[in-house]
Amino acid sequence: MSTDDGSKKRGMFARLFGKGGSEPEAPPPAPAQDAQEAEAPQRSWWQRLTGGLARTSQAISQGVADIFTKRKLDALTLDELEDVLLRADLGVGASSRITQAVGKARYDKDIAPEEVRAILASEVEAVLDPVARPFEIDETKKPFIILVVGVNGSGKTTTIAKLASKWTGEGKKVILAAGDTFRAAAVEQLKIWGSRFDSEVVAGKEGADAAGLAFDAINRARETGADILLMDTAGRLQNRAELMAELEKIVRVMKKAEPEAPHAVLLVLDATVGQNALQQVEIFGRVAGVTGLVMTKLDGTARGGILVAIAEAYGLPIHFIGVGEGQDDLEPFTARDFARAIAGLDAEIDAPEPAPES
Numbered sequence: 001m002s003t004d005d006g007s008k009k010r011g012m013f014a015r016l017f018g019k020g021g022s023e024p025e026a027p028p029p030a031p032a033q034d035a036q037e038a039e040a041p042q043r044s045w046w047q048r049l050t051g052g053l054a055r056t057s058q059a060i061s062q063g064v065a066d067i068f069t070k071r072k073l074d075a076l077t078l079d080e081l082e083d084v085l086l087r088a089d090l091g092v093g094a095s096s097r098i099t100q101a102v103g104k105a106r107y108d109k110d111i112a113p114e115e116v117r118a119i120l121a122s123e124v125e126a127v128l129d130p131v132a133r134p135f136e137i138d139e140t141k142k143p144f145i146i147l148v149v150g151v152n153g154s155g156k157t158t159t160i161a162k163l164a165s166k167w168t169g170e171g172k173k174v175i176l177a178a179g180d181t182f183r184a185a186a187v188e189q190l191k192i193w194g195s196r197f198d199s200e201v202v203a204g205k206e207g208a209d210a211a212g213l214a215f216d217a218i219n220r221a222r223e224t225g226a227d228i229l230l231m232d233t234a235g236r237l238q239n240r241a242e243l244m245a246e247l248e249k250i251v252r253v254m255k256k257a258e259p260e261a262p263h264a265v266l267l268v269l270d271a272t273v274g275q276n277a278l279q280q281v282e283i284f285g286r287v288a289g290v291t292g293l294v295m296t297k298l299d300g301t302a303r304g305g306i307l308v309a310i311a312e313a314y315g316l317p318i319h320f321i322g323v324g325e326g327q328d329d330l331e332p333f334t335a336r337d338f339a340r341a342i343a344g345l346d347a348e349i350d351a352p353e354p355a356p357e358s
């Protein structure tokens with residue numbers, strides 16, 4: 001790992017747990033829950049969500065306002081609307097459907113930008129609703145084994161820390177497996193998190209075989225009666241065949257320890273990579289049998305519509321979204337909130353009934 005990566009990770013660690021400037025080696029002084037409470041943000045989830053999605057919603061709202069203020073709804077304005085939606089990465093299918101729905105509502109008449117945004121929200125919600133699935137842990141499977149995969153820097157380790165913190169807070173016994181065996185610092189970091197959540201961390205030597213580690217971690221989780229095993233993996237580019245073959249091997253070897261393992265495979269996607277995320281879903285899905293998605297860094301992009309394009313293309317469950325680096329910035333995904341947030345609506349306004357066809 002480069003020094004830059006190291007300081008970036010330490011920065012993330014400090015922000016997550018309020019330990020400004022702490023090195024990974026520092027002894028953990030306070031339980032994560034206390035640190036979290038001490039730092040408890042005053043903002044509600046809705047405020048964090050709308051704040052995180054502000055770049056996307058501003059781009060859409062501004063685009064819609066520029067098109068529809070004092071102009072009639074016609075073929076030209078509809079084309080312009082479709083462009084705004086495509087630029088926000090909503091994808092061809094959703095953008096054209098939304099545009100058609102808006103056209104149907106008021107063709108050749110004036111339409112207020114707010115009405116356009118309300119129609120947009122209801123169309124986006126319809127696409128997302130079938131994929132917005134809470135992440136379920138099957139308690140009959142003990143340990144419940146979760147493999148976390150994704151490209152470098154997508155937010156896997158952060159997501160693991162946030163999930164482990166949440167589940168240990170709910171009284172579950174969680175074991176972490178430091179499958180990023182290439183980076184000593186990643187292993188160190190998981191160990192520190194583990195001590196904060198009172199979770200054992202199974203780690204091998206630097207450069208150890210990640211598949212062997214997965215096998216050991218499953219057995220260790222069994223021996224200790226853990227409820228959940230969260231397995232980190234090294235970041236890998238989806239177009240690097242040898243790294244993807246290694247991931248395949250991890251899954252294969254896991255099945256030797258537990259035929260049904262992994263019970264869940266979470267693909268962590270960085271929203272800022274745009275359309276490349278679609279290819280990641282395709283390839284990780286094929287190699288690792290992804291069961292659900294976590295989309296991070298929606299706060300870092302004006303193209304948060306990518307989530308809609310992914311939902312439409314793959315129909316995979318979306319379990320969590322990340323809208324910031326803080327511990328509270330990862331939340332279960334809900335279609336309605338997301339749709340309203342990117343359309344720049346507040347939570348209460350409902351979409352107008354479409355006008356009857358003439």
Ligand SMILES: Nc1nc2c(ncn2[C@@H]2O[C@H](COP(=O)(O)OP(=O)(O)OP(=O)(O)O)[C@@H](O)[C@H]2O)c(=O)[nH]1
Pocket residue numbers: 008009012150151152153154155156157158159180186234235236296297298299300321322323324325329
């Ligand atoms: N703004 C923002 N940053 C995030 C979010 N989630 C993660 N990050 C940051 O993204 C960076 C990379 O996150 P990691 O968790 O280290 O990513 P990783 O996938 O484990 O990376 P590798 O181990 O290199 O593969 C860190 O600086 C995190 O703080 C998010 O939702 N929003």
